[in-house]
Amino acid sequence: MVRFWMILAALVVAVSTVAGPAHAKVAMRTFPVLAGAGAHDVYPAADGTVWFTAQSAGKLGRLDPGTGKSDLIALGPGAAPHGVIVGPDGAAWVTEGGQNAIARVDAATREVKLFPLPEERRDANLNTASFDRQGVLWFTGQNGVYGRLDPKTGAIAVFDALRGTEPYGIATTPDARCSSPRLPGAISARSIAKPAP
Numbered sequence: 001m002v003r004f005w006m007i008l009a010a011l012v013v014a015v016s017t018v019a020g021p022a023h024a025k026v027a028m029r030t031f032p033v034l035a036g037a038g039a040h041d042v043y044p045a046a047d048g049t050v051w052f053t054a055q056s057a058g059k060l061g062r063l064d065p066g067t068g069k070s071d072l073i074a075l076g077p078g079a080a081p082h083g084v085i086v087g088p089d090g091a092a093w094v095t096e097g098g099q100n101a102i103a104r105v106d107a108a109t110r111e112v113k114l115f116p117l118p119e120e121r122r123d124a125n126l127n128t129a130s131f132d133r134q135g136v137l138w139f140t141g142q143n144g145v146y147g148r149l150d151p152k153t154g155a156i157a158v159f160d161a162l163r164g165t166e167p168y169g170i171a172t173t174p175d176a177r178c179s180s181p182r183l184p185g186a187i188s189a190r191s192i193a194k195p196a197p
Contacts (some may be wrong), residue, residue: 004116031063033070041083041128043092045107052083060084060094065075073110083128087151088135095126095139102129102139102149103135104155115149117141121158131173142165 033039036055043052052061052070059072059080075081078096087093087104094103100123101116117124124141131137137149146167147158161167 009153010076022099029065029071031065031068033061033063034072037061037070037072037146043086043093045086046090047107051084053084053094055081058098060092060103062092066078073105073112075099075105075112075195076114079103082126083130085131087131087137089151093129093131093137095129097126099125100124102126102137104151114158115154117156117158119146121145121147124158127167128169130170132172138170138172140170 008196014137019045022196033052034054034057036057037052037059039061040053040055042052049063050063050064054061054072054124058081059074060081061070063070063071075094075096076099078098079095081094081103083095085093086107090107092105092107094105096103096114099114099116100121101114104113104115105111106113117126118155121141123143124145124147124156126144127140127142129139131138135151137151139147139149141158144167145158147156148195149156
């Protein structure tokens with residue numbers, strides 16, 4: 001819960017100061033979330049709302065900072081969402097560990113579409129995701145996997161991590177490489193994908 005507030009506060013500060021000079025006045029607001037939600041990760045949407053994973057509730061949350069209200073969207077039976085990002089299509093994309101799937105939640109209709117990992121990867125312990133420049137979603141699973149999902153075709157591929165059960169976060173670098181730090185310590189990042197020539 002503390003992590004949620006820290007990230008949300010950082011987002012509010014970042015958004016508040018982007019348009020102005022470094023000495024701009026900063027206003028910080030906090031927002032309560034629904035009891036029992038167990039907020040974990042957050043991600044701002046282009047419309048000003050904020051998506052958050054309600055890990056304890058097994059749902060995806062959406063906060064409207066304009067009204068201070070939030071609501072929860074069911075992801076399915078046994079859901080335990082970890083990370084959330086907004087994709088190039090404007091939808092929320094969730095690493096959904098409880099169902100061992102990547103979930104896409106349409107921002108307008110709130111329709112949930114699951115992309116399950118292959119059965120032989122049933123205990124991936126999904127963590128975070130990042131889109132590359134081609135619109136492919138890359139993700140990590142702390143139980144020793146990296147993976148990618150092509151949203152256009154639904155094709156999903158999962159690979160063994162080079163050093164076992166350590167991949168956690170993932171990010172796309174300015175040169176379009178997907179890199180992931182390793183646990184514990186996350187001191188170095190390993191490039192796991194290069195852009196196509």
